């Protein structure tokens with residue numbers, strides 16, 4: 001099974017890091033293909049919590065090649081900080097490879113992200129303010145600075161001047177900000193270049209070589225399908241494509257190199273930032289799930305919005321990603337609920353019912369969930385390691401999700417530890433046991 005894509009099937013924060021960490025054991029290479037340090041992957045290993053923002057979760061496996069692909073936007077201050085931290089904890093970072101074509105987040109991108117949000121006021125997107133949108137905007141405008149530019153002072157300076165020129169007006173309030181001084185910025189980024197130089201590669205070639213040799217390559221997505229700039233709840237989305245198709249573009253491989261697409265979903269739903277969320281819970285139950293599930297952002301610490309599992313959105317995510325498997329995480333968080341609701345269609349204004357994800361923004365903004373109530377379970381399931389150890393009602397819940405989406409659930413999360421999972425397929429994902 002050489003090419004496996006791992007994507008978020010909701011609004012991000014589904015637990016992709018843990019799944020990547022588990023699958024990375026069998027993989028030769030792990031490649032991040034989009035996003036930047038707006039992502040935050042938490043992995044718990046032997047009681048130690050690891051929080052990674054840019055470096056693929058596979059770095060914790062000695063010998064696994066970890067790649068930051070061309071589709072990622074890199075804040076080199078964050079990347080070098082993360083490398084320092086891993087080194088301090090004794091992790092071998094020599095296997096990290098960084099695409100020479102990946103774009104860089106510059107100090108002005110961070111400021112523009114703040115300015116943009118402030119200007120939008122009440123209509124703000126609720127970005128992570130990490131400069132993601134402005135960096136991707138510069139990439140599309142062909143004003144981006146790439147990793148390879150860090151290796152040549154003259155080119156770097158020229159490109160910074162060209163990139164800052166059209167932003168002069170927006171950046172005027174920050175004229176005296178030392179991070180915007182041309183020479184200081186160039187010097188700082190040249191230092192990052194020196195620090196990262198030994199990791200810079202043609203990573204598309206590296207991916208091809210691994211696939212050509214029949215090795216397993218994981219393509220690790222960040223965020224989730226509903227934050228996709230084309231297919232998500234635009235404009236309340238991120239500025240990249242977190243869906244499976246983007247793995248090809250962001251890693252430099254072709255569609256025929258992808259064999260499996262695993263979509264990760266929580267057993268309920270969460271969302272950070274603004275935008276429509278038809279199944280959102282505004283009551284004590286929502287707060288209860290938030291506390292039980294520890295639903296606070298890894299990157300920003302923001303409290304996540306919480307709601308019931310939205311199967312309309314999940315089926316949509318299954319379709320646009322062509323999911324071959326679903327991973328259902330945090331099932332244990334739902335233990336103790338008498339009834340578990342699942343949203344099977346939307347009710348728009350005037351009670352019009354939408355069985356499918358609506359294509360019009362206004363419809364989605366006015367939609368609420370129409371639910372089916374499924375019986376819950378009271379047992380503690382955190383110790384379950386086999387499907388048949390789960391209460392029947394929990395198994396019925398899983399079956400309902402599988403049947404509604406048409407995608408088999410291959411892995412179930414029952415706690416934060418990496419061992420707190422139930423495999424319903426072989427652990428390399430190849431042979432379904434059911």
Ligand code: IMP
Pocket residue numbers: 011012013038039040125126127128129130131132133222223227236237238239272273274
């Ligand atoms: P940006 O990616 O920082 O531009 O933020 C755009 C939207 O995506 C905001 O609603 C963020 O909260 C959301 N977002 C970005 N990254 C993540 C993530 O890793 N998990 C969940 N939401 C995210």
